[in-house]
Amino acid sequence: MLSSGVKCVRIAAIEVFSINLKFFIYDYFLGETDMFRRLISKTMLLLFLLNLLPLMYDIKLVKMESLTIIVPDDYPTIQEAINAAAGGYTVYVRAGVYHENIVINKTLSLIGENMANTSISGGGLDNVIYINADHVSVKGFTILYANSGIKLDSASRCNLSCNRIYNTMNGVFLYYNATFNFISESIIESQGGILLETSSVNNNIIFGNEIYSTAAGIMLTESSHNVIVRNYITGSYFGVVAQLSSNNNVFVANNLYNNNVGIGVAESFNNEFYHNNLIGNSLHVDSYSSTNIWDAGYPNGGNYWSDYVGVDLCNGVFQNETGSDGIGDSAYIIDNYNKDRYPLMHAWAPFPVHNLNIGVGYQTIQDAINANETMNGHFIFVEKGVYHENIIVNKSINLVGENKENTIIDGDGVGTVVQIKANGAIFERFTIQNCGEYPYKGIHLNNVSNVTLKENIIQNCGFHAVVFDNSSYNNFINNHVSNSQRGVVLDNASFNSLLNNTIMNNSQCGIYLCSATSNSIENNTLSNNGHGIYLIENSSHNNIISNFVLNNTLWGIGLERASYTNILQNIVTHNKDGVHLVFSRDNKLLENAIMENWLGMRLESSGENMLRSNQIYNNTFNFGVDGHELLEFVNDIDSSNFVNGKPVYYFVNQSYTTIPSEVGYVALINCSNIVVYGLNITNAWNGLLLAFTNDSFIANNVISNSEMSINIYSSHRNTLIDNRLNNGNHGIFLQYSTNNAFRRNDINCTGWSLYITGNELQDFINDIDTSNKINGKPICYLVNKKDLIINPSVFPSVGYLGIVNSTNIEVTDFNLTTKNNEGVLLAYSSNVTITNNFIASSAIGIVAVNLTESLISNNEISGCLHGGISLSQSHNNTILNNYIHGPAQAITESKGINLVDSSGNVLRNNTLVVCAYGFSVWSYYFQGFLNDVDDSNTINGKPIYYWVNQQGNQVPADAAYVALVNCTNIVVQDLNLTGNDQGILLAWTNKCNVTNNILINNRVGIQAINSKENLIIDNYIKGNHQYNFGIDAWWFNENIIANNTIEENGLDGIHFVGSAGNLITKNILRNNDRYDILLSGSSENRIHHNSLISPNALSNAHVEFGGINYWDDGYPSGGNYWSGYTGVDEKRGPNQNFDGSDGIGDTPYVINDYNQDRYPWMTPSGPNASWIEWNHYHNYTEIVDLLLILNETYPDLVDVFSIGKSWQNQ
Secondary structure (H helix, E strand, O other), X not given: OOOOOOOOOEEEEEEEOOOOOEEEEEOOOOOEOOOOEOOOOHHHHHHHHHHHHHHHOOEEEOOOOOOEEEEOOOOOOHHHHHHHOOOOXXXXXXXXXXXXXXXXXXXXXXXXXXXXXXXXXXXOOOEEEEEOOOOOEEEOOEEEEEEEEEEEEOOEOOEEEOOEEEEEEEEEEEEOOOEOOEEEOOEEEOOEEEEXXXXXXXXXXXXXXXXXXXXXXXXEEOOEOOEEEOOEEEOOOEEEEEEXXXXXXXXXXXXXXXXXXXXXXXXXXXXXXXOOEEEOOOEEEEEEOOEEEOOOOOOOOOOEEOOOOOOOOEEOOOOOEEOOOOEOOOOEEEEOOEEEOOOEOOOOOOOOEEEOOOOEEEOOHHHHHHOOOOOOOOEEEEOOEEEOOOXXXXXXXXXXXXXXOOEEEEOOOOOOOEEEOOOOOEEEOOEEEOOOOOOOEEEEEEOOEOOEEEOOEEEOOOOEEEEEEOOEOOEEEOOEEEOOOEEEEEEOOEOOEEEOOEEEOOOOEEEEXXXXXXXXXXXXXXXXXXXXXXXXXXXXXXXXXXXEEEOOOOEEEEEEOOEOOEEEOOEEXXXXXXXXXXXOEOOEEEOOEEEOOOEEEEEEOOOOOEEEOOXXXXXXXXXXXXXXXXXXXXXXXXXXXXXXXXXXXXXEOOEEEEOOOOOOEEEEEOOEEXXXXXXXXXXXXXXXXXXXXXXOEEEOOEEEOOOEEEEEEOOEOOEEEOOEEEEEOEEEEEEOOOOOEEEOOEEEEOOOOEEEEOOOHHHHOOEEOOOOEEOOEEEEEEEOXXXXXXXXXXXXXXXXXXXXXXXXXXXXXXXXXXXXXXXEEEEOOEEEEEEOOEEEOOOEEEEEEOOEOOEEEOOEEEOOOOEEEEEEOOEOOEEEOOEEEOOOOOOOOOEEEEEEOOOOOEEEOOEEEOOOEXXXXXXXXXXXXXXXXXXXXXEOOEEEEEEEOOEOOEOOOOOOEEEEEOOEOOEEEOOEEEOOOEEEEEEOOEOOEEEOOEEEOOOEEEEEEOOEOOEEEOOEEEOOOOOOEEEEEEXXXXXXXXXXXXXXXXXXXXXXXXXXXOXXXXXXXXXXXXXXXXXXXOEOOEEEOOEEEOOOOOEEEEEEOOOOOEOOOOOOOOOOEEOOOOOOOOEEOOOOOEEOOOOEOOOOEEEEOOEEEOOOEOOOOOOOOOOOOHHHHOOOEOOOOOOOOOOOOOHHHHHHOOOOOEOOOO
């Protein structure tokens, strides 16, 4: 009980907007009842009040008002002080006995110095304190001798707290229009306790009071919508009473002890009673003509009844599942109309976290889990409130929140919020929020099974909201996941069920499966994510059924290298791509509705899939298939699939047949002698697809509004006549196909009208005459010609110009502005002259394949989105005096001049302006780099330095592009290189010094092949192409890469292929998209003292196709800092087995079985050496075998350039 000598200690004040009412929260009350100690922490009081504050409207924290009148210093009586006070004042009353009957008719605070010795006696008359104003606060008094201790009449939003009232007729009397008042933590020993009377008295809170020996502890008469919580009432005739239409009140967590009647109800309905303790009352409930609610459902439970005789052997909503749950298996019967369906087996504890099986309460969730008395199978119930914890569930318990909206576990931005490490745990009805930055999660299941996560909200959890890691047979049901990067991740997880969840506003994807098998994703709603559902990395045998997938910015359902997936009866709408498969096979797509996406369904390099009864309609592009090999096109797609209400005809291995006239989509795969005639096809990805199809007849078709109107891939001897291609993005794609005949086809498209490509001469041999037109201009496609001069006098207008297998051709003075993939195509030809032409608007201005001994000069190429001049396998040509101006808009693929596997070419006086990547050279062969490119070629006014066979020089400071081919001892220093395919190229180049350069927004910062013993030091490499690397090195051996900052590259920071013996040290690799370091087929590289900080990458490092590399420098020097490392630092020493931290993780950072950093740094600054007893290592020897003679400019790197460092422990 509360001692009369105890003060209430104020710790906070809460004020309503525009009023002076302040609610005070108190640290604690001392004292003890005969039953148990009444401990109520300030934390739980605060949590409780914050949940109730919405009733009080617009409440905020403020400072106390400074305007105070003191009694008796300023006025001798309390009433005089009140009369003198203005609204909003505080009247502070010093200790003493005051004989008054007080009337408060204005907004103010009446504060007693000390409840124990600040008394107001009413002299047995009327009311001690009569309140007839709103927003009045009274606290800290002993009140006695009157009809009512405190009476509220037409008073609202008053706060009566921390008072003692005795020897009165009524303790507190709320009468007529008394609403939204807060009566708390007072002691009442009067004939009547707290009375609420008349129908206008409602929405009041009665909290935490102790009431002794009254006729009725708390009595409601015609009073509704009040909350009565955590009061202690004993020795009274009635504990609480609700009578005469007192409806819709809530009675929670009250202790009704040793009263004649615990609860009296008469002619009142729909009141809620739960978590109350009814102990030792002569009659627990006296109910007359009333029907009320006596529990809070399952598993919240009902009340504790000391006379309940039931048992607890079962659990569940129907109490028919094996195992106890702290709730009786049979109902507590009050009468025919009232029963507690879920009576508690133990008294409800005063703390907010409850073990229902044993009736013990705890202050925190983790305390409840950790308690020795908490056993597997126990039910832990958590009251609503905000719990600032990171919890670990390491027992097979049922952990249940009171309400998912306001039972909140907040990680405060630190660590993983909830880790579940026990099989069979149940976790439901919580909000989980605010985990730490990557790699931390909202909820993490690690190597567990049979766990259920149900009816939770997981939000604002950084990179990963929920992760199932190596976990199986778990259930994720009816949860809401939002505002993270990835919503639900299944990583190497199997046989899990994701059912009826809402997953939205996750920036990367809603549901993400990686190497996950046999999982079920059913009846979920996925909206406004990046990808809706995304399966990668050999995920297989998963079921995606009856989901509603909408408004995702990327793919609704995406599979990449996933197989044996059942995608059934989903509704997919308003995404970028509805359903998109990449390199995915043996999947079944059945009965899906795919509508109003940008792209409905696309099978990209994905074969052996089955499609049945899918409805695809009203997408910008409804359906399409593309690939590279025959098996990537072979799918089982029958005419039960419909596009815009018309059947799909996807013919595989058919011949000598005609496509019916009503079609939604047509594809011919490995077919021959098929007739496609008179069709109207619209809004397809590829309107008509021919793949590996021969000898077919395509005529009089109208194909409109498609991405690719006709796609012909590896198909031969087909005839296309009188087809109309209207308003598509692209017209005809003719790829690796030969001897096809085109006549009188009319192409009118907004993008590339004609695209022709191949790997050998035969791929370009097609019969395309000038009867074919692009936007009304004839196609000029010359095959096997020689000794021709082509100019506007011969061809007044040209829609497309191609020269194939021809010699001694001169093309001059054309204005070629039609949009095609190539403005001019030169294939397998020689002695061709292309001069004085204006070429614009194509993807690439001039494309040359296997072109020799030719001249490309004095042309102006403008606004070509993907490049100006491109040579592939072309030799001994001259490129002279061309002006190449990139597109006005920023297109990342635009290369001014691009040489691929081409040699012996001479470049002079070419001017490259505003190209995304001004100049590019690449080959896997030495000869492919041997071109004569001098510094008369410029990019944005700065020279290209393409050095071959040079040594001992330094690249000038005005360089726009640098390539070193077969060079030695070259210095590339202090350059700012931007906007090229490679910022710096090293090919068969050795012992060069690449230092202190700034390389920004190149496709690759530094690209190297077959080069060794080079120094790459102190460079800044940033923001290179979205599909490439900071440093890209092939067969790159015994080089040093040190002190570089490499960040924000589209794939990897450092990418090695077939490279060995390199030292990578003291680099910062940050925010790279895929990996900081990727080693492919590379070994014996030493990688240490780097900081790898890319939290959004797949991982910091990846090794593929074999290779063993060394990822640390031994102990105590250590390895690298990894942002993805999740280990701890509690140990030290070479074996990390001595107590005490050392700045090195206690467990290795594992890349794969053969590549591990044994001593990962805990911070980017490296290990803490302060504790190390260096005398234990004092007689070490260091064997130094330098890769190079070190430049004195880098003395700080001497310690890391050694090979074979050994420690001899003394």
